[in-house]
Amino acid sequence: MTAMLSESARATSAAEARFRINDPNSRPRAIRVIALDWPSEAVVKRLAQLPWASATFLTAVASVPRAGERFSVQGWLGDLAGHTKDLIGEIDSADLVVMVATGGENVQVASVIGEACSLKRVMTTALVLGATSISDAALSQTLAQLRPWALMLVIASAEEYIADMLAALRA
Amino acid sequence: MLKKEQNDLLTQTGPGTPAGRLFRSYWIPALLASELADNDCPPVRVKLLSERLLAFRDSQGRLGLIDEFCAHRGVSLWFGRNEQNGLRCPYHGWKYDHTGQCVEVPSEPVESGFCNKIKLKSYPLVERGGVLWTYMGPPDKQPPLPEWEFVLVPSEQSFMSKRIQESNWLQALEGGIDSSHVSFLHRGDLDSDPLFRGAKANQYNLRDSRPVFEVVESAGGLYIGARRDAENGNYYWRITQWVMPAFTMIPPRGNHPVHGHFWVPIDDENCWTWSFDYHPTRPLSQDELRAMREGKGIHVKYLPGTFRPFANKDNDYLIDRAAQKSGRTFSGVEGIAMQDASLQESMGPVVDRMKENLVSTDNGIIMARHRLLRAVKALMDKDAVPPGVDIAHQKVRSAAVVLPPDQPFMDAAKEALAVRVGIAHASV
Ligand code: FES
Ligand SMILES: [Fe+2]
Numbered sequence A: 001m002t003a004m005l006s007e008s009a010r011a012t013s014a015a016e017a018r019f020r021i022n023d024p025n026s027r028p029r030a031i032r033v034i035a036l037d038w039p040s041e042a043v044v045k046r047l048a049q050l051p052w053a054s055a056t057f058l059t060a061v062a063s064v065p066r067a068g069e070r071f072s073v074q075g076w077l078g079d080l081a082g083h084t085k086d087l088i089g090e091i092d093s094a095d096l097v098v099m100v101a102t103g104g105e106n107v108q109v110a111s112v113i114g115e116a117c118s119l120k121r122v123m124t125t126a127l128v129l130g131a132t133s134i135s136d137a138a139l140s141q142t143l144a145q146l147r148p149w150a151l152m153l154v155i156a157s158a159e160e161y162i163a164d165m166l167a168a169l170r171a
Numbered sequence B: 001m002l003k004k005e006q007n008d009l010l011t012q013t014g015p016g017t018p019a020g021r022l023f024r025s026y027w028i029p030a031l032l033a034s035e036l037a038d039n040d041c042p043p044v045r046v047k048l049l050s051e052r053l054l055a056f057r058d059s060q061g062r063l064g065l066i067d068e069f070c071a072h073r074g075v076s077l078w079f080g081r082n083e084q085n086g087l088r089c090p091y092h093g094w095k096y097d098h099t100g101q102c103v104e105v106p107s108e109p110v111e112s113g114f115c116n117k118i119k120l121k122s123y124p125l126v127e128r129g130g131v132l133w134t135y136m137g138p139p140d141k142q143p144p145l146p147e148w149e150f151v152l153v154p155s156e157q158s159f160m161s162k163r164i165q166e167s168n169w170l171q172a173l174e175g176g177i178d179s180s181h182v183s184f185l186h187r188g189d190l191d192s193d194p195l196f197r198g199a200k201a202n203q204y205n206l207r208d209s210r211p212v213f214e215v216v217e218s219a220g221g222l223y224i225g226a227r228r229d230a231e232n233g234n235y236y237w238r239i240t241q242w243v244m245p246a247f248t249m250i251p252p253r254g255n256h257p258v259h260g261h262f263w264v265p266i267d268d269e270n271c272w273t274w275s276f277d278y279h280p281t282r283p284l285s286q287d288e289l290r291a292m293r294e295g296k297g298i299h300v301k302y303l304p305g306t307f308r309p310f311a312n313k314d315n316d317y318l319i320d321r322a323a324q325k326s327g328r329t330f331s332g333v334e335g336i337a338m339q340d341a342s343l344q345e346s347m348g349p350v351v352d353r354m355k356e357n358l359v360s361t362d363n364g365i366i367m368a369r370h371r372l373l374r375a376v377k378a379l380m381d382k383d384a385v386p387p388g389v390d391i392a393h394q395k396v397r398s399a400a401v402v403l404p405p406d407q408p409f410m411d412a413a414k415e416a417l418a419v420r421v422g423i424a425h426a427s428v
Helices: A007-011 A013-021 A038-048 A087-092 A110-120 A136-149 A160-168 B006-011 B020-025 B169-176 B180-184 B202-207 B284-294 B313-318 B321-326 B337-345 B360-382
Strands: A031-037 A055-059 A077-079 A094-100 A123-129 A152-155 B029-030 B044-048 B051-057 B061-067 B102-104 B125-128 B131-135 B159-163 B211-216 B221-229 B234-244 B247-250 B259-269 B269-276 B399-401
Touching: A007 B313, A007 B337, A031 A038, A031 A160, A038 A055, A038 A094, A038 A123, A038 A160, A038 B029, A055 A110, A055 B259, A087 A110, A094 A160, A094 B259, A094 B337, A110 A123, A110 A136, A110 B131, A123 A136, A123 B020, A136 A152, A152 B360, A160 B061, A160 B159, B006 B020, B006 B247, B006 B360, B020 B247, B029 B044, B029 B051, B029 B125, B029 B259, B044 B259, B051 B399, B061 B131, B125 B221, B131 B337, B159 B284, B159 B337, B169 B234, B169 B247, B169 B360, B180 B202, B180 B269, B202 B221, B221 B360, B234 B360, B247 B360, B269 B337, B313 B337
Parallel strands: A031 A055, A031 A094, A094 A123, A123 A152, A152 B211
Antiparallel strands: A055 A077, B029 B131, B044 B051, B051 B061, B125 B131, B159 B269, B211 B221, B221 B234, B234 B247, B234 B399, B247 B259, B259 B269
16 A cells, blocks of 8 residues: 655655756846955956856946045946946946955945945845954944945955855856 | 755765765764663664664663674664674674674684674764764864863753754755744744743844844854844844854844754755754753753654654645634744744755855855855865864854944954853843
């Protein structure tokens, strides 16, 4: 006599796994990766060399104001070739904005990007690198600038994490 | 999303596999001490990391964990007679000691010394904190015994249970570090489960179901912080610990005991979910112990005489659609542990991670996979000791704290995230 299998027991067998529908269940997401400081720009440039389906790489570094200077929103977001990009336009067409920052750096610019993202209802993630080589106080300062604007904040010890994360998100 | 090779790499833990080698770098829980309570008690079959083993306690109380099958003609030694410092195969009488050494082959003359040539594979088995631990790696790399806080506190302060989970270990672990599901799947239980209810902070959870996350690498694994709004502009932080490869500790609630899990591969399609509950500074109360034994909190009710949950896939987890509809439970399954297990098992024995669509709140999971892959690679290429082996990495606590908005949990909660002997865990 064969015992009656429950619906769950039947459905979760290894044999049943091969009947799962194999059609794509999502469309590519537009991901903007933005470097917020000089060391991060170098990281983002290396990342941009890898093949990506739906990620674009930008830099907001030129905007880092010198002491005493006021911040201006005009003409400071650029692609890696140095062409100016329009912030609102870039964010409007994004599903996710990933900000890359380096511990200890001044990343005030996060507030402008973050503000635009919250206006346009775009999800934000901030990745902080180089956190182990600096003091807690210096790190806290960078984090305090990012925290209000990042719905997910990751402090990673290795640069490769960003590539892994983007791949995991199907970028 | 993971590539197929990466998924295979992390989910396969049998002998000779890279992740198998990773698991074989650690002491892992094998059995509850109560399963081998007395000298010469019946032996217990246990499969770990795709190896069929047999555990027994000999006449002197020495613990053995050996190959399940007799070297003569392959009979399971589960039928063996546990007598006079060894386990005797009932078929032709070959006898083995707790190290797997054959000490008697009745058909051969004693003087021939034939039995010296026969030895079953065996692993050390050591009792600590009510758990029998084993180390299945190369003897020359055996690390010091585990020093998790729950193992070191007096026994009346801790409780341990285990259950079989019918899924690969990794999807179970990933559930343990997926903080964003709590506001949905378990929302019905925060105010009703005796091991959760009454904590002041439960209201923060229920009020704010879209927490903001911070994922921070630690020496042994990860801190996963979830931030919700508290009163006066402050933040309520829940900080989960993950220590490699498979230890998680859930943030506490109020003065309840603090708890967490180990996820240990049985084979590639099943794992043991170990669930501990302890209080760092006081004995567990009778009410708490009763609730734990009855399967409340993160524990389960069993099918009598087994470690299989009473609600399991064969009875569709006793899903109650009326409770689901009314919102008493979010998924219709009763109890926190089975809410998790039912969904993780529903993914199939090994979930296909090529099809998933992770989002940014899944960074805890993404980072855990990244750390595991990195550790496996360093182990394979450079023989590097993986994180979590060092007992310093094991001296961690989860925490639940309310902090001012400008304070990162890492700074403000540094002390709360480490074991402080004699001081209670940080909890609201
Ligand atoms: S909503 Fe997360 S698995 Fe379906
Ligand atoms: Fe859960």
